[in-house]
Amino acid sequence: MLDNEFIPHNPLLQQAHFLINISEELFYGGAAGGGKSDALLMAALQYVEEKFIPEDQDKMTYDALILRRTLDDLEMPNAILDRAKQWLLPFEDSGDVYYKDLKKKFTFSSGATLTFRYLAHNNDLDKYQGAELQYVGFDEVTQFPENQYLYLHSRLRQTEDNVFPIRMRCASNPGGRGHEWVKKRFVKNDSPYPFIPSNLWDNIHLDHDKYTARLSKMDALTKQRLLNGDWDLAMTSGLLIDRNRLEQNLRPITENCLPVFSTIGIDPAGEGQDRFAMSNLTFFTNQKLMLTDLASTVKGQHANGVLRNFILRNQRFNPVVINFEKEPGSDSDRALDYWKQILGDIIPENNIINTAASTTGNKYMRAQPHALAVHENRLFFNQDLMNQTAGDYIPLNSLFNQYVYVNPSRDEMKKYSSPDELDSLGYAFIAMEDLLKGQTTMTVGTRIGGA
Numbered sequence: 239m240l241d242n243e244f245i246p247h248n249p250l251l252q253q254a255h256f257l258i259n260i261s262e263e264l265f266y267g268g269a270a271g272g273g274k275s276d277a278l279l280m281a282a283l284q285y286v287e288e289k290f291i292p293e294d295q296d297k298m299t300y301d302a303l304i305l306r307r308t309l310d311d312l313e314m315p316n317a318i319l320d321r322a323k324q325w326l327l328p329f330e331d332s333g334d335v336y337y338k339d340l341k342k343k344f345t346f347s348s349g350a351t352l353t354f355r356y357l358a359h360n361n362d363l364d365k366y367q368g369a370e371l372q373y374v375g376f377d378e379v380t381q382f383p384e385n386q387y388l389y390l391h392s393r394l395r396q397t398e399d400n401v402f403p404i405r406m407r408c409a410s411n412p413g414g415r416g417h418e419w420v421k422k423r424f425v426k427n428d429s430p431y432p433f434i435p436s437n438l439w440d441n442i443h444l445d446h447d448k449y450t451a452r453l454s455k456m457d458a459l460t461k462q463r464l465l466n467g468d469w470d471l472a473m474t475s476g477l478l479i480d481r482n483r484l485e486q487n488l489r490p491i492t493e494n495c496l497p498v499f500s501t502i503g504i505d506p507a508g509e510g511q512d513r514f515a516m517s518n519l520t521f522f523t524n525q526k527l528m529l530t531d532l533a534s535t536v537k538g539q540h541a542n543g544v545l546r547n548f549i550l551r552n553q554r555f556n557p558v559v560i561n562f563e564k565e566p567g568s569d570s571d572r573a574l575d576y577w578k579q580i581l582g583d584i585i586p587e588n589n590i591i592n593t594a595a596s597t598t599g600n601k602y603m604r605a606q607p608h609a610l611a612v613h614e615n616r617l618f619f620n621q622d623l624m625n626q627t628a629g630d631y632i633p634l635n636s637l638f639n640q641y642v643y644v645n646p647s648r649d650e651m652k653k654y655s656s657p658d659e660l661d662s663l664g665y666a667f668i669a670m671e672d673l674l675k676g677q678t679t680m681t682v683g684t685r686i687g688g689a
């Protein structure tokens with residue numbers, strides 16, 4: 239590696255760990271600026287020199303591919319393609335490298351190639367149908383859905399006369415739409431594939447003051463993720479409420495106060511989305527509120543069964559209202575009719591309502607009233623929910639994260655997954671406040687399900 243003339247940088251310690259690891263799959267993840275993209279590029283160039291041409295051949299088969307999610311990502315100054323150009327274009331004059339810009343492909347005199355592409359849509363995968371690659375690198379892999387990663391993995395080929403290890407390499411900061419699958423595959427203790435943590439302070443070539451100053455302009459959560467590369471609960475302090483404050487209100491459901499009634503809030507999954515979140519918010523005889531149950535569907539799970547089961551298992555709290563989010567347009571009315579039909583036997587039809595997501599307020603403003611209720615010790619969370627999972631995540635944990643990252647800026651919100659659990663609690667809360675203020679005609683205390 240140190241003698242490879244195409245690689246102008248000497249690896250840092252963590253980069254060296256990344257480069258000498260021979261596992262088929264490997265992830266370099268964590269803090270921003272740790273040298274991840276550099277390492278991906280170094281790894282791609284690890285075997286492109288002529289010295290690797292087998293004795294009985296005049297050229298070698300080593301094809302490497304590096305992916306970014308969009309064309310813009312790929313073409314950004316000092317992003318990975320730009321860096322490859324800085325490193326490799328000086329070798330064009332000597333004929334050691336030939337670069338074709340249209341294909342974003344570098345061909346080396348050894349016969350090896352390195353191509354850069356973006357993969358914005360699943361349709362883009364078709365281009366790789368017949369491809370046979372020895373190295374695939376995903377930069378900012380949490381921007382990709384898992385299926386794209388797995389598909390490209392299936393394009394790795396080790397032919398008989400090929401001496402090179404086949405390698406799937408990826409790098410990323412925490413966060414982004416693929417945060418959960420990447421964490422599960424590489425970062426957790428029981429993850430099947432290895433992971434090299436990236437640390438900002440490893441990178442002695444970085445102007446740390448400048449870098450941290452730039453990060454300091456970001457919101458608390460993103461800042462912590464980028465600075466510390468934290469894959470777990472990097473979300474500690476938010477604009478609305480801190481993680482600590484939420485945890486203080488975790489309580490068991492005690493026998494000494496009784497449930498009076500509850501409201502159920504639903505954030506239905508939109509087109510193409512997989513999460514359908516539901517909250518059961520209970521009013522107790524001590525005049526306090528508790529989120530007694532929280533659930534969400536996982537990919538491929540039909541909401542009907544899950545919601546029915548949710549309502550039935552919460553009968554002991556006496557749910558009297560179920561409040562669905564109302565989206566603009568008439569589809570929402572049709573959806574409500576549908577749910578009335580589906581659930582009419584377990585909750586009175588009139589008590590199935592829908593509240594429009596206010597068009598003026600944003601998600602941040604809508605979460606304010608119940609965050610305030612937490613601050614005022616009127617709203618608590620059933621601590622048993624911390625053990626309740628949906629697929630590989632814990633909905634209550636997602637809810638707490640959402641409380642912390644919810645932000646009035648739309649651009650900020652785009653960085654995170656949609657706060658479905660928070661919204662569902664919001665709808666339960668609105669229905670509850672209406673009931674408590676007596677602003678509703680609904681019959682409180684109606685026993686449902688024939689109980």
Ligand SMILES: Nc1ncnc2c1ncn2[C@@H]1O[C@H](COP(=O)(O)OP(=O)(O)OP(=O)(O)O)[C@@H](O)[C@H]1O
Pocket residue numbers: 247248249250253269270271272273274275276277411436441443444
């Ligand atoms: N071994 C090295 N020798 C010299 N410079 C390096 C080395 N590794 C990284 N750098 C430089 O440090 C800077 C940050 O590295 P890089 O962009 O690879 O980090 P990153 O972890 O991918 O960051 P981000 O999270 O922002 O994508 C770049 O300018 C890069 O060229």
Ligand SMILES: [Mg+2]
Pocket residue numbers: 274275276377
């Ligand atoms: Mg990078």
